[in-house]
Amino acid sequence: MMWQRYVAIGDSTTEGLDDPDGAGGxxxxxxxxxxxxxxxxxxxxxxxxxxxxxxxxxxxAEQLPAALELAPDLATVVAGMNDVLRPSFDAREVGAEVEAMQRALVDQGATVLTFTLPDPAPVMPIARPLRGRVVALNxxxxxxxxxxxxxLLDLGAYPVASDPRLWSDDRLHANTPGHERIxxxxxxxxxxxxxxDGWSRPLEPAPRRRRAEVVRAELAWTRRHLAPWLLRHVHGRSSGDDRVAKRPVPLPVDLIVPNDAAGEDIVGSAG
Known part of the structure; x- marks a missing residue:
């Protein structure tokens, strides 16, 4: 099948955090x-x-109407992690929202792809209580x-998706190799x-870390990422406040990407 227009809707993972483009984005x-x-x-x-x-x-509410207006024949709909982090989380309600988005795009003639969420516990041990929420949402x-x-790409069914080496320092977003795999x-x-299916293969076993290293890493993560996140949410703020979409208008994809070391084999085995 040949697709003419691809539109992606979602949250920070679809936006691309934390996969720097070398130009500040x-x-x-x-x-x-x-x-x-x-x-x-x-x-x-x-x-x-x-x-x-x-x-x-x-x-x-905000992105689907604009996506439908653009009339894509290919779309991705990925949502749910920000819901999982909220006290009022309801898996059925979130699933119903995603279903409504999928149905609207499919009914308009688009091929729609989505994926399940990886288990957060191996990446962020403090998130172990959220594992049940992710399972229910998936x-x-x-x-x-x-x-x-x-x-459906059932990403959550593959253990490699939860390998900490494919996640950024904040433990909420994939790093560059992680985005390549997705x-x-x-x-x-x-x-x-x-x-x-090279993307689904596990990485080489990681060397075992000393307990002191683990403790230092947890303290550093708490200081750099968890504390600011908690403070922001206590005050009712979001990292997306006052932000706009990075690519709101459909533009031709540049087939030549500078410094694209992984781009040549992106459809093969990544990472």
Missing amino acids: YRGWADRFALAVARAQGGLEYANLAIRGRTARRIR EELRRATARTGAT AAALAYTAGLPGAD
Whole structure:
């Protein structure tokens, strides 16, 4: 199948945190997936409406109407992690929001891809109590996708998705190798020529760390990331306040990306 226009909606992971583009912004799996599609078929228009900090309800209210207006024939809908972090989390409600977004785009004729969330506990031990929420949400996402006819990448079913080495220092976002893996997984799921399942293979075993190293790392993470996050949310602020989408208008994907060491084999085995 040839796609003409790809539109991505979602939160910070779709926006691209933490995959620096070398120019002060972020690239991310959606940009990388768009490039893979464009290279596979010789071109593609791409818009990214995602904004960090958005819940599924806000994505549906703020981004879905704009996405429908752009009339994509390829779309990604990824949401839920910001909901999981909130006290009022309800897996069924979040699943219903995602289902409504998928259905609206599918009914308009788009191929819609989505993915389940990785287990947060191996990446962030303090998040172990959230594991049950992620499991419940992933079940809702699987059901929603089966009902709408969207295409599911069951990322949460692969242990490698929770390897801390594929996550950034803040433990909430994938790093560059992590984004590469997600893009490769989407390329494989979408059936792009040359894509394989290399993205699903585990990394080499990590060397065991001393307890003192673990303690220092936990203290540093708490100081740099957890404390500021808690303070921001106590005051009702979001990292996405006053932000706008990084690519609101569909533009042709540049097939030549400077310093793109991983781009040449993005549809193959990443990382």
